[in-house]
Amino acid sequence: MQVQSSNQTNVTPLNELFTVVIITHNRSAFLRRTLHYYSSYPAKVLVLDSSTQRDEGIEEDFPYADYRHLPQYSYKGLQDKLTWGVAQVTTPFMVFAADDDFLLHDALTESVRFLHANPDYGLCHGYGIMYLTRDTEVSYFRRERKVHEDYNSESAEDRVLQFMDNFLPPFYAVTRTDLLQKWYSLLPPGTGFEWQEIGHTFYLLSCAKARILPIPFAVRELNYAASEHNTNVLTVLTFTDAKTVADREQFAEFLASIPTPLSDKPVAEIKQIALNSFATVAECLLAGRTLKGTLIIRSFWREAAEPPVRMFGPEQFVEMPFYNKPVFDLLTEFEFLLHAMPAGKLQLQLLEGILLKQHELLRVHPNDNERTVRARLWEALSLNVFNRTVVKRLVESLKNADEPEELAKLQGWVQRLDSVPGQDNRQLFENMPSGQLLQWLDARDPQPAQLTAIAQHLGQHGGGPRFGILLLDLDADMVKLQSTFDSLVGGYCKAFNLVVFTTGDLPATTTVRDTVHFVKVSSSNYVAQINQLIEQSSADWMLLAEAGDQFTASGLLRASLELQGVDGVRAVAMDELQRKANGALVDVFRPGVNLDLLQSVPSLMARHWLINRQALVQARGFTADYPQALELDLLLRLIEDGGLGGLAHLAEPLLICNAAAEEENVQERQVLTRHLAARGYRAQVSSSLPQTWQIDYQHPSRPLVSIVLRSEDNLEQLQQVLVSVLQRTRYQQHEIIIADNHSQSTELAAWLASLDGKGKRIRVLRSDVRLSASALTNFASAQANGEYLVLLAADAEVVNANWLEALVNQAQRPEVGFVGAKFMDNRGVTTQAGLVLGLNDHLGSVFVGERKDAKGYLFGHQVEQNYSALSGACLMIRKALFDAVGGLDEEHFADAFADVDLCLKITDAGYLGVWTPQAQLLHSGLLPQATQVRAALRDKWQTRFAQDATYNQNLSLTGKGFTLGQASGIDWAQLLA
Numbered sequence: 001m002q003v004q005s006s007n008q009t010n011v012t013p014l015n016e017l018f019t020v021v022i023i024t025h026n027r028s029a030f031l032r033r034t035l036h037y038y039s040s041y042p043a044k045v046l047v048l049d050s051s052t053q054r055d056e057g058i059e060e061d062f063p064y065a066d067y068r069h070l071p072q073y074s075y076k077g078l079q080d081k082l083t084w085g086v087a088q089v090t091t092p093f094m095v096f097a098a099d100d101d102f103l104l105h106d107a108l109t110e111s112v113r114f115l116h117a118n119p120d121y122g123l124c125h126g127y128g129i130m131y132l133t134r135d136t137e138v139s140y141f142r143r144e145r146k147v148h149e150d151y152n153s154e155s156a157e158d159r160v161l162q163f164m165d166n167f168l169p170p171f172y173a174v175t176r177t178d179l180l181q182k183w184y185s186l187l188p189p190g191t192g193f194e195w196q197e198i199g200h201t202f203y204l205l206s207c208a209k210a211r212i213l214p215i216p217f218a219v220r221e222l223n224y225a226a227s228e229h230n231t232n233v234l235t236v237l238t239f240t241d242a243k244t245v246a247d248r249e250q251f252a253e254f255l256a257s258i259p260t261p262l263s264d265k266p267v268a269e270i271k272q273i274a275l276n277s278f279a280t281v282a283e284c285l286l287a288g289r290t291l292k293g294t295l296i297i298r299s300f301w302r303e304a305a306e307p308p309v310r311m312f313g314p315e316q317f318v319e320m321p322f323y324n325k326p327v328f329d330l331l332t333e334f335e336f337l338l339h340a341m342p343a344g345k346l347q348l349q350l351l352e353g354i355l356l357k358q359h360e361l362l363r364v365h366p367n368d369n370e371r372t373v374r375a376r377l378w379e380a381l382s383l384n385v386f387n388r389t390v391v392k393r394l395v396e397s398l399k400n401a402d403e404p405e406e407l408a409k410l411q412g413w414v415q416r417l418d419s420v421p422g423q424d425n426r427q428l429f430e431n432m433p434s435g436q437l438l439q440w441l442d443a444r445d446p447q448p449a450q451l452t453a454i455a456q457h458l459g460q461h462g463g464g465p466r467f468g469i470l471l472l473d474l475d476a477d478m479v480k481l482q483s484t485f486d487s488l489v490g491g492y493c494k495a496f497n498l499v500v501f502t503t504g505d506l507p508a509t510t511t512v513r514d515t516v517h518f519v520k521v522s523s524s525n526y527v528a529q530i531n532q533l534i535e536q537s538s539a540d541w542m543l544l545a546e547a548g549d550q551f552t553a554s555g556l557l558r559a560s561l562e563l564q565g566v567d568g569v570r571a572v573a574m575d576e577l578q579r580k581a582n583g584a585l586v587d588v589f590r591p592g593v594n595l596d597l598l599q600s601v602p603s604l605m606a607r608h609w610l611i612n613r614q615a616l617v618q619a620r621g622f623t624a625d626y627p628q629a630l631e632l633d634l635l636l637r638l639i640e641d642g643g644l645g646g647l648a649h650l651a652e653p654l655l656i657c658n659a660a661a662e663e664e665n666v667q668e669r670q671v672l673t674r675h676l677a678a679r680g681y682r683a684q685v686s687s688s689l690p691q692t693w694q695i696d697y698q699h700p701s702r703p704l705v706s707i708v709l710r711s712e713d714n715l716e717q718l719q720q721v722l723v724s725v726l727q728r729t730r731y732q733q734h735e736i737i738i739a740d741n742h743s744q745s746t747e748l749a750a751w752l753a754s755l756d757g758k759g760k761r762i763r764v765l766r767s768d769v770r771l772s773a774s775a776l777t778n779f780a781s782a783q784a785n786g787e788y789l790v791l792l793a794a795d796a797e798v799v800n801a802n803w804l805e806a807l808v809n810q811a812q813r814p815e816v817g818f819v820g821a822k823f824m825d826n827r828g829v830t831t832q833a834g835l836v837l838g839l840n841d842h843l844g845s846v847f848v849g850e851r852k853d854a855k856g857y858l859f860g861h862q863v864e865q866n867y868s869a870l871s872g873a874c875l876m877i878r879k880a881l882f883d884a885v886g887g888l889d890e891e892h893f894a895d896a897f898a899d900v901d902l903c904l905k906i907t908d909a910g911y912l913g914v915w916t917p918q919a920q921l922l923h924s925g926l927l928p929q930a931t932q933v934r935a936a937l938r939d940k941w942q943t944r945f946a947q948d949a950t951y952n953q954n955l956s957l958t959g960k961g962f963t964l965g966q967a968s969g970i971d972w973a974q975l976l977a
Contacts, residue, residue: 018112019044019094019177020103021085022065023078026051029343029423030099035062036420037337038097041105048085050074061421079191083184086177092116095174100221100344102334103172107217111174114211121152122208125173126217127320130293133221133338135350136384138308140297140331141222144168145290146319149212151205156261157273160205164280167290170201170210172218179207186258194236195251202277206260216321219334221344222293237282248278299331301339304385304413308335339386341422348432353583354384355429359438362393365486373397387425388417434585436964437577441653443967444554450972451492454557457976458495464560467496468539468613470530473547474523476504480548485516487549487656493556499533500547501526512536527630531621534613541572541610544622544631545655549608552577554970555654559610561975562650570615570638570646575954576608578659585656587964588858591865592649592949595815596914598635600863602668603660603691606632610654615646628667636675643815651953652970662690669693689855692863694918699812702733705804706786706879709794710776711740711764715748717794722762724798731804734790736762739780742770772894778887781879789882791899793873797922799824806918807876810864817911818877818903820870821919828852832925834860834867834915835900837941837948838957842934843869843900845925846961857962864916867950868907872899873923877906885909896928897937904941 020043024031031049035058038045045065049055050073058067068088073081086094093112097103104126111124130141147166151159183203187196204210236244249271256262256270263270284290294315301308316323338344342351361380364373377394380387391414398407429435446454458464469488473481481500488498499512501521510517512533521529534542541563555574563572575589588604591597598605609631619637622630638647669685672693676683684696707725711718718738725736740752752764765780781789788811790804803821810819823832830852832845839846847854847861854861885905888898903913928934938945947953956965 014042014109014112015044017091017093017116018108019046019089019091020097020108021089021094022047022097022099023081024049024051024099027099027343028055029341031055031058032061032421033337033341033343034097034099035065036341037102039064041108043108044091046085046088048081050077050081078193079187079189079196083187086180086184089177092177093174094177094180096172098172098220101172102219104216104218104330107213107215108174110213110215111217114213115174115176120209121211122179122204123170123173123175124211124213125170126213126215128218128220129296129322130220130222131334133344133347135347135354136300136302136339138299138335138338139295140299141293142296142317142320143220143291143293145292147212147290149214151210156206159209160202160273160277161280163201163205163210164277165284167201167281167284168212169197170204171197175204176208179204188254192236194233197233198278198281199251199255202255202274203258203260206262214321216327219331234282234285237278248275252278299335301335302382302385304381304391305409307332337420340417340420342428349584350582351384352432352434353580355387355425355432356434356585357583358383358387358390359429362390366489370397370400374401385413386417388414388422389425391417437585437587440964440967441552441577444970446492446554446557446970446972453976454561454972458560461564464495465540465563466538467556467610468537468542469496469498470533470542470544471498471500471547472526472545473500473502473504474526475547476502477547483548483550484545487551491551491553491556493560495560496556497537497539501529527622527624527627534616534621537613539613542613542616543608543610545608546657549655549657551655552653555652558652558970558975559650559654568646569648570612570642571635571648572610573605573649574608574610574652574654575952576653577656579656580659586659589651589952589954590649590858591952593644593647594866594950595639595644595912597858597860597863597865599672599693599695600865601692601859602629602632603665604858606635608655608657609635626667626671628665629671632668633671636671640675640678660691664690689859689862692859694863697809697813699809701812703787703808703812704785705731705734705788705790705808705876706784707734707736707790707792708777708780708784709736709738709792710773711738711743711748711752711794713743713745713748714794715745715751719751721792721794721796728798728801729804730801731808734804735760735785737780737784738762738764739776740764740766741776742767772890774888774890774894774898778890781882781887784879787879789877789879791872791875793923795923796873799920799922803919803921806916810914810916811876811878815912816914817881817906817909818870818875819914819916820867821874821921822917823871823873823921823923823925824852826922830861831923832871834865834950835869835871836951836961837868837945839961840958842938843927844961845927848925848960862917864914867913867915868944868948869900869903870913870915871925872902874919874921875899881906881911892936892940893933896930896933901937901940904944
């Protein structure tokens, strides 16, 4: 058939011909933006929304759309959602539209007209480019190369192979509705996403001709993150393992079985055509013949009421239909929507720091005037011209200024911003992590009546302790200094003296008795000057900070109440909020005193401690040899002198400060090496991840370790764990004890018998009666020859060869009582790490579900740290200590939670529990469900469960752990009691 002109006048209204089907799932911001975009397009719009929660305002805000809330179809239920959705379409033509893409209105209409004029064509579309939105920038990428554009062969086989050889995925093409309805009615339930895409193409080209119009058709978001579908078309097309090959064969057989114009051929021949088409599209994708992303334009929108500024990349592709003014004008419209209605994950992450800075610039300070307020508003506008709150406040400010041109320009900009239904910027910010943290922090401020009671209480106690703040201003930055000053002035505690050590000119002549004292220093003598000031100070507690650090309103006030009259406390760690490199805030809610985390991540754990001035004087102040690790060195010297006694933690944020640079701090390594030498170790300190340290203590002895396995009619598990231990254990000073619990399996008995007499490395112990799990472990441990025990679950499997060395490395430290390992599944996903008392109403593991290489909260997924309890599925304990605390409790915890009880007995005796990610095992990590035993454990250790010292009380005790807890006020009345 001869192709008819696509310019033929179409007398049928578009909404009777064409439906745009929008696909969305849990992305309300994207959906609202795309609905606003299509609101001016006269086609029907059907929304298939499988979000968990219905967006109640959608139908009111966008009444033109046919909104269907379909929560029964999950994200992975896309096939069922589409099958249901296409059945609802009543127009002869339709198109699928993703909620993050812009399908060009004119291109859609042109494609509909073409199909309407050419009934033997089944699908039609043009070319697309990709976009990636950042904070104030949008980058555009060429997505598609020029291809053959008319697939008009009368042979279905030729059409399929030719299209696959020039593969542009047709999923988002304008398509005849009946074709899609037939296809989805034929598609087998549960078809993988990759095969859905391949089969979609095969079926449409088998049934009808296809046209690629030489016009711009789509501006699609770049897929910059891994898909939740976890799909890869090339995987199913090219892998040669038996399962993948069988899947290809099976899907080809399905395609050969359904009715198409190919059906007059033998089934085997159709199947081969399908297999040939698979190979063709794979070769096309591998060669990058049709799909290849290349940056072509970077577009920056930094001035209100002005167009964006564009920078073109080194490669341009003028053969593509995008290089003309109408297209650039369209891109400007899209960019305006992208910035005015932000939605993308990357975009919001990058905007967070900007919105936080704007939030801070909008604050009015006591010493402000109209000029200073307006100056900050201009600064805020320069960061992001799409913040409506900033623009509107600046407009109000300019009404009192003699700047009519600027006022008129911004008033016009406000009107343009208000023309789109963008989210209020304040609400947007408050829903971000930084905004949630600030709201959480604000909730902790005392009320006026509480402030009065606190003032009276402190007045009755000599005003409470006094704080000496040692503020480093080595860059002579007055702006940063003012930020710190403003925070102190706005805080509730006034019992402080501030000493500024500056390399700049002194603004005033002051003395150590003044509330603010300036000391002139250089980069080489400031540590000596600090130490001299410490000797002269009358403060009770000293704190080292930097210009730009902001004190929280309530942090010092709470510290003054908590530290009132305390004895024996030498240093106190408090919590803080830190600014990341992008300006966003992250909480650093530290655990209680945690020696191993302090050594592993000093950049997060050693900063901004309150140091008792007398203890600081006795320690002779800070050491000038380590200017980049002053506080770490001081804390480790305090530990050398007095152990962990007198060190405390107060779970209250004290500062908002900059995060440490994500780079290796050589002086931290030097300080750790010095400290470990002082404790008698010739240790090696290394780093595989910036900001973290790993310590090999280089113990001189290599003690014998007894690995205890329980045999309870579990032959297959025992064989697997034993093989893994024998094959993957580099540390050879060990024996394996298999304690058989009167098993009845003849096969197991024969296997155990075969192990007898094979040397001292494997010993089989047999119980004549059935024992509880705890009793069996105690029975085996009593006969162990090793200096150390490893309780190892039979359903575990060793992963890394140095697992036992990693456990021994920690267990030989005299202060350590037990050591545990990281558990994961065979995908490398963590199933259990440290245990937290009280998590999810009883006991829970942290980092469950995290990838093996995920950093975790405070880098805790990758470094050694202390926990109150660890799992007995792999637990190393010094045998003498095991015996000293009575081993496992056979009476109360016969078959569940004896391991947790054992850990708590050991920590109660003053020892540390160390979790090391260097020992890794495959294990389910599941905890027992024994309800009564759980209750007994909690009853026995009520105080420990009330607050686990290794977990911050400001963090949530529900969910996966290490997330921000609910905003709540401080119980100031209790602090005054």
